[in-house]
Amino acid sequence: MNEPAPNSSRGVLYIVSCAASSASLVPNLVKEAQAVAWDVCVITTPQGTKFLDAPLVEELTKHPVRSEYKRPEEPDVLPRADAIVIFPATFNTINKWALGISDTLALGLLCEYTGLKMPLVAVPCFRTGGGLDGHPAFFRSLQMLRDYGVRVLYEPNKYPPKNQVPPDVILAILDETIRKHTQHSDIVSIDHY
Amino acid sequence: MSNNKLLTKGVLYLVSCASSAAERVPDFVKQARAEGWDVCVITTPQGANFVDISLLTELTGHPVRSDYKRPEDPDVLPRADAIVVFPATFNTLNKWALGITDTLALGILCEYTGLKKPILAVPGIHTASGLDTHPALPRSFRLLKRHGVHILYEPEEYPPNNKIPAKRILHVLDEIVRKSVNE
Numbered sequence: 001m002n003e004p005a006p007n008s009s010r011g012v013l014y015i016v017s018c019a020a021s022s023a024s025l026v027p028n029l030v031k032e033a034q035a036v037a038w039d040v041c042v043i044t045t046p047q048g049t050k051f052l053d054a055p056l057v058e059e060l061t062k063h064p065v066r067s068e069y070k071r072p073e074e075p076d077v078l079p080r081a082d083a084i085v086i087f088p089a090t091f092n093t094i095n096k097w098a099l100g101i102s103d104t105l106a107l108g109l110l111c112e113y114t115g116l117k118m119p120l121v122a123v124p125c126f127r128t129g130g131g132l133d134g135h136p137a138f139f140r141s142l143q144m145l146r147d148y149g150v151r152v153l154y155e156p157n158k159y160p161p162k163n164q165v166p167p168d169v170i171l172a173i174l175d176e177t178i179r180k181h182t183q184h185s186d187i188v189s190i191d192h193y
Numbered sequence: 194m195s196n197n198k199l200l201t202k203g204v205l206y207l208v209s210c211a212s213s214a215a216e217r218v219p220d221f222v223k224q225a226r227a228e229g230w231d232v233c234v235i236t237t238p239q240g241a242n243f244v245d246i247s248l249l250t251e252l253t254g255h256p257v258r259s260d261y262k263r264p265e266d267p268d269v270l271p272r273a274d275a276i277v278v279f280p281a282t283f284n285t286l287n288k289w290a291l292g293i294t295d296t297l298a299l300g301i302l303c304e305y306t307g308l309k310k311p312i313l314a315v316p317g318i319h320t321a322s323g324l325d326t327h328p329a330l331p332r333s334f335r336l337l338k339r340h341g342v343h344i345l346y347e348p349e350e351y352p353p354n355n356k357i358p359a360k361r362i363l364h365v366l367d368e369i370v371r372k373s374v375n376e
Contacts, residue, residue, distance in 0.1 A: 021264060047295075050263055091303065095292035103295075134307025136340055137292025 008039035011082030013174075015040060016106045019047035022088035022125035022164050026052060029087060030060050032167040041078045043067065045093060045106045069105045083178055084113055085170060088125030088162075091132040098141035098148075119177045120150045123165050128156040151177045200231040203274030205366075206305075207232055208298045211239035214280035214317030214354050218244050221279060221359040222252045228363055233270045235259065237285060237298045261297045275370055276305055277362060280317020280354075283324040290333035290340075306340050311369045313343045315362055316355050320348045343369050 013033055017023045026042065033040045041063040044052050054065040064077050086093070093107060102108040113120060122145060126132055133156065142152050153173055156163045205225055209218050218234065225232050233255040236244060241259045249257050256269050278285070285299065294300040305312060314337065318325050325348065334344050345365055348355045 019261075047261065090294075091292060092294040092300075096295075099291060099293075101293070131304035131307035132292075132294075134309065135292050135303045136336075137290070137303075138307075141292065 007037045010037045011039065012079045013038040013040050014078075014081040014084040014109065015042045016084060016086040016089075016093075016110060017042060017044045017048050017052050018086070018088055018090040018093045018106070019045055019051055020088040020090050020125050020162075021051060022162055023048060023051035024053075025164060025167075026087065027056050027060060029085070029167045029170065030057060033085075033171060034060070036171055039079070041066075041081070043078075043106050043109060045090075045104045048106070066105060069108065081109075081113065081118065083119040083121075083174060084110070085121045085123070085174060086110065087123040087170060088164075089122045091124070091126060091135070091138055094122065094124055094145070095137050095141045098144040114145075114148050114150060117149055117181070119174065119181045121153060121170060121174050121177055122150055123153045123163065123170060125162045125164055127162050128160060200226065200229055202229040202370075203231065204271045205230040205232050206270075206273040206276045206301065207234045208276060208278045208281075208285075208302060209234060209236045209240050209244055210278070210280055210282040210285045210298070210317070211237060211243055212280040212282050212317035212354070213243065214356065215240060215243035217356075217359070218279070219248055219252060221277075221362065222249060224359040225277075225363055226252070230363075231271070233258075233273070235270075235298050235301060237282075237296050240282075240298070258297060261300065273301075273305065273310065275311040275366060276302070276313070277366060278302065278312065278314040279362060281314045282316075283318055283327070283330060286314065286316060286337070287329050287333045290336040306337075306342060309341050309373075311343075311366070311373045312341075313345060313362065313366050313369055315345045315357055318348075319354045320352060 015029060017026050030040050040061045042057045042061060042065050044067045046067050049067050057065050096107055097110045100111055102111045146152055153165050154163055159165050209215050222232050232253045234249045234253055234257045236259045238259050246257045288299055289302045292303055294303050345357055346355055351357045
């Protein structure tokens with residue numbers, strides 16, 4: 001088993017993992033992120049726990065995998081994040097996130113960090129042509145999230161059949177997103193919503 | 194209830210939500226089968242409290258599903274040719290319009306909406322309960338109609354909770370299916 005990245009000079013990266021078969025690719029994304037000096041913490045949605053090898057991820061990250069809100073009196077077990085990658089993001093979590101519905105810990109964190117204008121990269125992973133990608137709410141939510149400043153990585157034609165963007169591409173886009181954030185953090189007006 | 198060779202219309206999913214109008218689901222299932230639909234019932238988790246699961250399993254010859262399966266479990270239902278949402282609740286209509294799929298029923302509805310399959314929703318909301326006048330409801334109706342979903346909502350004609358007879362629901366469904374085939 002890999003040692004956690006001894007060099008975590010980039011800071012803390014949350015990977016938020018939802019209920020999709022692509023969650024089997026999360027351990028690999030963790031390793032690649034650690035290799036470029038991220039201290040990685042993984043959070044899943046409650047449904048996402050069925051799809052994630054949590055013991056493996058805990059061993060890799062040396063952090064507990066959280067999926068439920070803590071009780072008010074319990075301490076925070078994770079350090080604050082410097083950036084978040086949502087991989088795999090589901091239809092459900094994308095739509096709830098855009099609307100500000102935070103009835104899971106994962107959504108609570110996403111909505112909080114969206115409001116804090118932190119670097120967020122979302123990678124929706126579900127089958128092209130399966131129906132969900134034809135529901136108009138999905139594209140509306142992607143546009144809303146982009147307007148909020150979230151970087152959405154959705155290129156289903158380039159990464160068929162489920163938009164499983166490779167880890168090196170995700171991490172490169174994350175770097176670019178962080179660079180842009182530090183340069184200017186002006187987000188378009190969202191009064192419209 | 195095993196004359197499956199007479200079920201020539203195809204597979205109809207009946208999505209049943211948590212409303213007292215769900216008491217009419219068994220009668221709807223019988224009439225739909227009599228007209229040639231192979232019916233599978235799916236309920237929301239709350240909706241499971243409003244129907245007799247073992248009766249519906251016996252009537253349809255299919256398991257009644259209300260929760261997402263585990264990734265490793267097989268699909269137990271055939272794919273649907275059409276869907277009737279009866280009774281549809283305020284909660285499920287609003288979540289469906291917005292693409293929220295935190296129940297199996299909503300997941301199926303959003304998926305089939307995107308696939309542009311024939312879907313007919315029959316709200317089972319009590320008139321003057323307050324929910325019927327919440328502004329989100331007409332907004333969701335508009336969104337769903339724009340998504341291609343058909344809504345059968347005639348609360349004044351069918352009090353107290355849009356109590357539309359099964360025969361009429363099935364007749365409207367036939368029209369929708371016919372139109373979708375012709376398109």
